[in-house]
Amino acid sequence: MRGKVFVIGLGLIGGSLALSIKSTHRESVIIGYDVNKEQSRLAVMLGVVDEIALTIEEGASEADLILIAAPVQETERIIHMLKDCKLKETVIISDAGSTKKEIVGCAKVLKEKGITFIGGHPMAGSHKSGVTAAKTLLFENAFYLLTPDKHISDSEIAMLKEWLSGTKAKFLTISPEEHDYITGIVSHFPHMVAASLVHQAEKTSHTQTLIPRLAAGGFRDITRIASSSPSMWRDILLQNKEVLLDLMEEWQEEMEKVKKMLNKENSAGIFEYFSQAKRFRDELPRKEKGAIPAFYDLFVDVPDYPGVISEITGYLAKEEISITNIRILETREEIYGVLAISFQTEEDRERAINCIEQYTSYETTIGL
Numbered sequence: 384m385r386g387k388v389f390v391i392g393l394g395l396i397g398g399s400l401a402l403s404i405k406s407t408h409r410e411s412v413i414i415g416y417d418v419n420k421e422q423s424r425l426a427v428m429l430g431v432v433d434e435i436a437l438t439i440e441e442g443a444s445e446a447d448l449i450l451i452a453a454p455v456q457e458t459e460r461i462i463h464m465l466k467d468c469k470l471k472e473t474v475i476i477s478d479a480g481s482t483k484k485e486i487v488g489c490a491k492v493l494k495e496k497g498i499t500f501i502g503g504h505p506m507a508g509s510h511k512s513g514v515t516a517a518k519t520l521l522f523e524n525a526f527y528l529l530t531p532d533k534h535i536s537d538s539e540i541a542m543l544k545e546w547l548s549g550t551k552a553k554f555l556t557i558s559p560e561e562h563d564y565i566t567g568i569v570s571h572f573p574h575m576v577a578a579s580l581v582h583q584a585e586k587t588s589h590t591q592t593l594i595p596r597l598a599a600g601g602f603r604d605i606t607r608i609a610s611s612s613p614s615m616w617r618d619i620l621l622q623n624k625e626v627l628l629d630l631m632e633e634w635q636e637e638m639e640k641v642k643k644m645l646n647k648e649n650s651a652g653i654f655e656y657f658s659q660a661k662r663f664r665d666e667l668p669r670k671e672k673g674a675i676p677a678f679y680d681l682f683v684d685v686p687d688y689p690g691v692i693s694e695i696t697g698y699l700a701k702e703e704i705s706i707t708n709i710r711i712l713e714t715r716e717e718i719y720g721v722l723a724i725s726f727q728t729e730e731d732r733e734r735a736i737n738c739i740e741q742y743t744s745y746e747t748t749i750g751l
């Protein structure tokens with residue numbers, strides 16, 4: 384498609400959306416704007432956008448599509464600014480915020496002026512921020528939730544999907560309320576729990592100095608999302624307050640139930656608690672990209688000697704296979720240790736297995 388796309392907020396998400404649009408609509412012109420001049424400078428330097436607008440008014444005036452990819456509280460401020468801008472009559476405005484009810488409510492000011500707004504949320508990301516982390520295929524196979532109002536026509540929704548087709552995401556339409564409830568469960572609340580687990584470990588670490596060392600493996604993995612942007616998550620929590628307060632109540636009741644079972648040494652009850660969780664978790668789709676990105680782990684049994692990590696990474700680099708994380712899981716007293724390598728895609732992991740088989744005789748196991 385030809386036309387002008389204006390991306391407001393050139394961070395991880397805005398940058399990735401800009402790259403994916405350019406990958407399919409090469410004739411389009413992508414204009415960017417960010418309050419942070421350094422992000423704007425980097426966005427041009429990295430070829431994420433074609434041009435930078437000096438103000439929102441300037442970038443918005445000729446745009447066919449405006450994507451707001453700023454923090455959720457800022458998104459509301461930007462919507463208010465856009466309602467006072469001179470815009471093309473046919474412009475479509477969308478956002479990428481992790482919450483929808485408040486943003487869509489706020490966007491009524493656009494509707495009153497006859498401007499089309501379609502709430503959006505690409506459900507993939509990372510704990511990294513900033514344009515340098517942006518990737519063309521960040522949203523590949525991820526769900527992209529849209530929350531259009533009833534008055535929005537099918538052709539406008541189709542037009543937005545066409546603009547965003549380079550994301551290779553799977554579009555789903557739901558109501559803003561449903562959106563906030565579901566993402567509350569699968570994304571927002573888990574971030575709160577992850578942060579609370581880290582707090583618990585930190586408090587104890589003052590008296591138990593072994594804690595940081597022993598937390599380096601599994602604990603570090605399950606609390607990875609606690610390393611996400613604190614300001615982003617503060618804003619999300621504040622916008623989804625009602626849902627999260629309800630979920631916290633439910634969680635506390637659940638913990639009370641577990642506490643009672645443990646107090647009474649209800650062995651069958653505790654077993655069933657874990658079994659039921661295992662059953663549901665084991666059946667969750669593996670290939671779908673959920674709200675919290677999966678990492679494709681590979682475990683390699685390696686001889687425990689210095690330099691083994693660089694040996695393996697050397698082979699992977701030779702085959703141009705990128706990894707997202709690499710660590711020794713346990714260095715046992717015996718000859719073998721376990722090297723855990725994480726990849727961003729299943730395909731990269733498959734290639735890594737073939738590569739390691741080709742260059743070494745080390746055994747590999749897939750992490751489930």
Ligand SMILES: NC(=O)C1=CN([C@@H]2O[C@H](COP(=O)(O)OP(=O)(O)OC[C@H]3O[C@@H](n4cnc5c(N)ncnc54)[C@H](O)[C@@H]3O)[C@@H](O)[C@H]2O)C=CC1
Pocket residue numbers: 391392393394395396397416417418419422452453454455457458460461479480481482504505506507508509510511512513514612615619
């Ligand atoms: N990080 C993630 O994994 C995901 C984030 N989101 C949502 O996407 C939005 C953007 O998040 P990220 O890209 O991760 O954050 P980021 O921190 O990487 O980028 C946000 C950018 O917006 C800019 N900004 C802030 N206020 C602005 C304003 N008034 N005008 C113009 N630019 C402004 C910042 O300077 C920053 O460069 C947020 O609403 C977030 O909730 C959605 C899906 C995934």
Ligand SMILES: O=C(O)C(=O)Cc1ccc(O)cc1
Pocket residue numbers: 480481505506507508509510570608611674675676
């Ligand atoms: O890795 C993480 O921190 C994530 O959970 C990614 C993420 C963050 C925010 C979203 O609205 C959707 C996905």
